[in-house]
Structure formats: structure tokens, C-alpha cells
Amino acid sequence: MATCKLQGTIVSSQLINKKVPKERVSDVVTRDKFKVKVPQLTTTYTPLPILPLIEKTKEIIVETESTNSAGKFGRFGGKFVPETLVICMNQLEAEFKNALRDQVFQEELATALRDYVGRETPLYHAQRLSEYYKNKNGGIGPDIYLKREDLNHTGSHKMNNALAQAMIAKRIGLKSVVTATGSGQHGLATASACAKLGLECTVFMASKDMDRQSSNVRLMKLLGGKVEAVNGSFKDASSDAFRCWIGDLENSYHLTGSAVGPHPCPTMVREFQSVIGKETRKQALEKWDGKPDVVVACVGTGSNALGMFHEFIYDTDVRLVGVEAAGLGLESGRHSSTLAKGEVGVYHGAISYLLQDDDGQIIQPHSIAAGMEYPGVGPELSFLKESGRVEICVATDDEALDAYERLCKLEGIYPSLEATHAFAILDKLIPSLPKDKSKVVVNCSGRGDKDAPIVFNRRVPA
Template sequence: MSLQTLSPHHSISLPSPNPNHSNGLGFDWPLRSVRHEGFKVCSVMSRDTRTQTQTQTQTQARKTDVLRLIDEAEESLFRTGKFGRFGGIFVPETLVTCLKMLLSEFNLCMHDPLFQGELSAALRDYVGRETPLYFAQRLTDHYKSSRGGEGPDIYLKREDLNHGGAHKINNALAQAMLAKRMGRRSVVAATGAGQHGVATAAACAKLAMECTIIMGNLDMERQSSNVLLMKHLGAEVKSVPGTFKDATSEAIREWVGDLERKYYLAGTAVGPHPCPAMVREFQSIIGIETRRQAMEKWGGKPDVLVACVGSGSNALGMFHEFVRDEDVRLIGVEAAGTGMDGETHSATLAKGEIGVYHGAMTYLLQDHEGQIIGPHSVGVGLEYPGVSPELSFMREITRAEFHTATDEEALDAYALLCRLEGICPALEAAHALAHLGKLCPTLPDGAKVVVNCSGRGDKDIETVSKYQQLKNGSVSDRNKSNHPTKTTSNVVNI
């Protein structure tokens, strides 16, 4: 079955699990601003005062509008499968029943004290949660030194300390438990950087389930240590030509071939509903812990949250808890690769256009003919041509801001954290760390910044060494097979 058959140009509206949900909610796109009737200004105000007052009122109105849109999206999510106009269920009819069953079981699990208790115990005793909120004193001093000792305090949410070495285990373990509850005996998953593959293989070993991990051959070469680890954990690892996007397509095909027995374990917040919502919910433990730990450490909330953005799981895991706290800035950092002028990047939100891919509507990297442009990043886990529909929605309503970091900037940030804090971050997380150089000079003294250190850099040692050799001139040319290529897909342009 080809991938093209997985994206008919229609979406399926699912019934709301709550019969009290209104059926009249909708969105008027593009976004409209709230009109303010009867706004009066005292005649004795100066022009500057009037302008400042009007600006403050307009800002407050914009914030109110953003919260309204967030609330409407959450209320209608399980009825429409969409975050605003993004997301949905663009799949053949044969998959709709399976997705409805998954949605129903997911809703039951979210409200089942027994399931939640078992998951909490497993996250504590098996994964090793909660992960620390670590004050990076030397990294903080590094950025303060250029401003005469003033600047923000930098904290790291240490997801790299999880069993399996990344945030991916939070979702993988929860979904594997859900799959077993549904009576599925075999799990299939796709992975790029390998951490989702390792997490899924570990969860399946723990739960005595069969596990098949599909991985692009280019990623297998770059992440050989994770491939070996998956095999040690009992998973069958299958190779397909290409990278993560190609592995995802093949994993979906394998799942569709045996819907009664197999479970497709989505590792990131993309794909048809309810996959993005499930991944977000199971990863939201990151933000929940962060809020509690921040209150314990300094008695308040973070001022800024920073996370890398590939397709969205670690960013949403951090952001979701704070999405309605408008005084908390949410910053996502995409991969600019070798530069934003060409096509060797993975900056979907910065450079993409809206289309349908892998069963959902979102921003995509595509050419003028609607063909997917293969992404590139030194952080393999960021190489995906799409992005979470929820992050697309957050970009559109301006709840989150998104920036980019190049390969070189990420590698420098990796080296800086290693040298100053004795922590080797994953190259994906290094993109978030790289943004600190631009962010810190703009923040007041004592502001609290939390960066999601979403993975451990053990898997990237060989990649870092190769790039260091290239930088030093000892390698004449990069492997051109790692550069992006155009591939055909069924993309709907908006």
C-alpha cells in the first residue's frame, strides 16, 4: 500500500466524548482582532499617555483573544480532531474505525484511576521520574559575564536522565501500556535519531510485546549505537531507504497491513487525530513537573520556556502546562541547518506552507509544485518536513514564538554545555541551548529561563567528531546523501 493512498482530501469528524460539548464553535480565519466598543480617553491625557493606554488595552485584548482561541480549540479537539484549522483525519475509510477505537480507549485511560496509577508507578520506578530542574550556574555566569554580571538565571529540565536517555520514554511507555490494554500483541514504530526506537523497544520488553522499529538507512549509519541498543532490547530493526520521514511512511504501511494485531506507536505529535493529542498528553508530565519544581526553587513560574522543535513532542511536553499562563513566554527553536537561504534546513514553521502529510494538515516544507522537500539538520531527530498541528496553531494565534539555530550554532552550544556543566546534550536539544546567546541579552537580571534538555548526547558523539574534523579542514566534503531531496507525496496546498 503506497503512502499516497493515506491522504484523501477529506477529514472525518469524530463524535465528542462529552455530549455537553457545543456543536456551534468555529473559527473565523484568518484571525480577527477583538473590537473595543466605547473606549474613552480623558481629554486631559497627553498624546503619549493616550497612546500608551491604547497600546496596553489592545495588548490585553489580543491576549484575551488568544486564550479564547485556545479554549475553543481544546473544547472542539475531540469532536473535530483539529487545533483550529490544523490537524484532522486525512486517511482512508479503512483506518477511521481503528482511529475511533484508539480515541475511545485513550479517553478511558485518561480517566481510569487504575491505568493512571500504573503509569505513574512505572514512570517513577522504571523511567526514574521526576527529572531534576537543574540550575546551570556556570552557563548562567557565562551569559551574565558579557553584561557586567547581570542577566537571566538558566535552568535545565533534565529529560536526558530518563531511562533510555530521552523524553521519548514518557510517551512510549504510556502508549505501549495502552496498546496492551487494547489487546494488541505487536508494536511498530518509526524513529530517526533512535531515541524513540530505544524507548519503544524498552517499553515492549518490559510489557512482553513484540516490537518492530523501522529506520531510514541514512539515520542507521549516523545512529549506529542506538540501532545496537534496540536489538539488545529485543526489537526487530528494519531499514528503509532515506530518513525519518521515509521510515514513518513505511511504519504506517506495516500497521495498516495488520490492524487487528499491530499497534502503531507514534513517537511525536504528528499524524491523524488522536495521535498528536495523545503524545502531547503523555509528554505533558515534563511541564507539570517544571511548574511544581519552579515553585519549590524560587516560588513562582518560569519567565521563559525554551525547547527545540523538530515535529513537536518535547516542546509540547514542556509548553502544554503553561499554555494559558500568558506571562510565560514559549519559545521553540527549529533547525536552520546550513542556512535559511537554501533548502538544507528543517525550519518548517519559519519557511513552510500549509498542506496535508501523514494524515494531518499542518505546515510543511514543500516546493512550488507541492512536493515535499527533504529536511536537513545535524540533529537527526529534527529532520522531518512537517510539524505538530498544535504548534502550527500556536504559531498562528501567536501564543508561541519560533526561532532557528544553524548546525554550527547547535554544535557550539553542545560544546559549551559539555565544557561548562559537564553535560552532553543531544544535538536536538543543543538547538534550544544555542538560542540562549540571542535570548539572554534581551532579558532582565534574574529572569528565570528553563531549557528542555530533552535528550542525552551519547548518540551524537560520532557525528560531533565528524563535524569537528570538517571544521578543522581534515574532511574535504560532507556526505551528500545527507542533503535534502525532493520526494513525491500527496500534499494539499492551502
């Protein structure tokens, strides 16, 4: 039998990159079911429809806790790992649930998020950006707000999850943390959290990402982290991090920063990132006594998008828009638009949408933003896309660069190239909004000083 590698362990090739027959979402949800009305959202990607989508609805089946005991979101997710790792994943799930119920842990985390990370982050009214789009649309347009995750310690949303999981690692007595990073923001957040808590830290990172995000690499090392170069891309770094963890299960903790992988990893990441949406709801109520009409986030693997979307899943009057990286264009084959162009299969321990060829082999993704170069996406976002609750759009490299410059010049804010994909879709999104005064919230998930050399090379002359 042919074999291939799943996160560092040899398993049957029947479980890897295998296309899964499509089935109705309602057929596989088995517990805590109830029906809700959600918008009938578009399944096309650009341009967006002109009519407000909230006028159309359909019924879908969703679960009250969004996942069941098998770690499935509809037909997505699961725990496709060797038997020896099932025990470890079960133990991790138990520790995660215990931490959620532990009032002392929750108070310590809340204090650290406030005093160390700098939460809550502002919900910033981008007045000049709002006026820019109003001027383009006959004086009518939404008020645009930015959820300023770029103001977190280390410069992105990644610290929310990295700190919480590092605290769990210390709580269960482990001394060493291993992880993988693409843009370097998760690696930087993990190295910082480990330095704070006195834990050893090893970060696996693709050589090409180390080159284009060199400032983050130097900071990780300054923080005491060990950075291991890997040939290939973020997916290869992820595999090597898992392989390293498997070699020392008794002493090390695998700290995933993306909402992908076997259960309970996607749920843990989403839970610790959900503070983004919770704060957004509270701040919107304070600022305009209501909710956002639309929330927008970039989609790489899904951590920042789920952090924003999860709070509003059942608010069917709130439109959820995820923006993937179209790279050089969807027809070029050089993109990272997994939900827009991928197919369902098994990869890195879970069922989700993947970029794969006719034989089920992974296709190399591309994006100008290192943090969006992954051939898969989280199982929860796969479910939300297929059910119609989240609308998926795409933005190219050039559109992301345009948005980077626009936000710099209009608001004095330089976002990460990952986040600029969310801003890039505003040109197509805003004409689709109702003519009354809408409120649009964009998750500014990271700051862009790490990407300045790329922007300078592509757009700004010396």
C-alpha cells in the first residue's frame, strides 16, 4: 500500500488528500440541532450582487455549540490522526475544556489580555476612508470602522490565542512549545508569550518566508525563540512542527495558531480569538446603539475571520464577508483561494476545502501575503461557506497593494498585507449595500511594518 505523511507520521494514503463525496450538511449534524434563518448569500465571488442579500433567506441546520463530540462542523473537521495521537488530542481537549470552566484561569487570562496584550482594541471610525467611498458613490455610502487588532502587543490578533495556549501548556506542566508560522506574526506572538511564561520555544518557518519577513525572524530570536528553517512553504513548516512535537510528546506542547488541523485545535483557536467579535458587538452598541450591518475579514486559514464572525453567526441581519487571496488571478492557478476554488478532502488531520489537482494532490498556493499562503482552510469556515452563512470573495495581489497604499494615505494606518485583502474588497462590496446609512466593520488583523519592504519593492520608488 502506498503511504504518505500526515503531520510527521506515516499513515495510509487513503486518508490523505482524499476527496470526500458531497453530502447534505443536515445529514451529518447529529446533536443539539435547531433551525435558524440565515441570509441566502452569493456563491459567486466577484463582483458582489447589487441587491441586499438579507432579503433572501434559506433554512439550514446548525448546532448550538458549532461542533460535536467528534470535532465535526457539519461534514467538515474530525480527527484524522494515528491512534497514538488520538490519546494526546483527547487529553488536550480535556485540558482545554477544564481551562474554560476554571474561573482562576479565566481571570488570569483576562488580566493578561488587558495588561500584557493591551485589550480591548479600539473600534476606530475611519472617517476619511468612509468619505472616499461616499464620494465614489454619489455621496452615499457606509460608515467604515476598523477593529484595530494591529494595536495588540506584537502587532496582530495572533497574540490572543498564543498567550492563552501558552498558559495552558504551563498549566499542565510542559516546558517546551513548538509551532509553525507563515508571516511570522504567530511565531512572534508565541515567542513573546513563552518568554513571559518562562517556556522554551521552537518556531518552524519556511525559508522563503524567513527571507520576506526577516524582521519578525530577528525578533523571535531576540525573544529567545529558536527558529528552524524549512524547505517549501507554511504547509511544510506545519508538518515539521508536528513531527517535532511527536518526537517529544511527554515534554512539549504543539501550539497551533491557525484554525486548521485535527480536533480540538480549530475549536481552541476560534474560542481564544472570539474575543474580537465579542468586543466588536459591545463597542458597536456603545457607539451607535446597534450592530454592524457587515463585518469583513481576510481568510487565510481562518483564525482572524472566525474570531470576528463567530459572535455574529446567529445574527442573520449581519452580513459576514470573508476575503481570500486571489494572487495573480483565479484563472492563473497562482492563488490561495481555497474556499472559492478548492474541493473537499483530508489534509493535516481534518476534512476541509483544499487546493488540489484531479488526483487529489495538493496544489502550491500563492499570495503576496505570507500568512495567506496555505492550501487549506479551517473546517468551521468550510462549513459556514457551504451552508451559505459566510460569503466568500477574493482580492488579487495588486488589489491588496492598492488597499495598503489607500489606508496609509487616508488614515495614516499601515495594515498587514493579509489584512489589506479585506480592505481591497470594499470597492466591490459597498455598491451592494442598501442606500441607508450602513455600518461596515473591517478586521484590521495586523500591522504592516513587517510588509513594508515588499510594498517598497513593488510600489514605492527609493
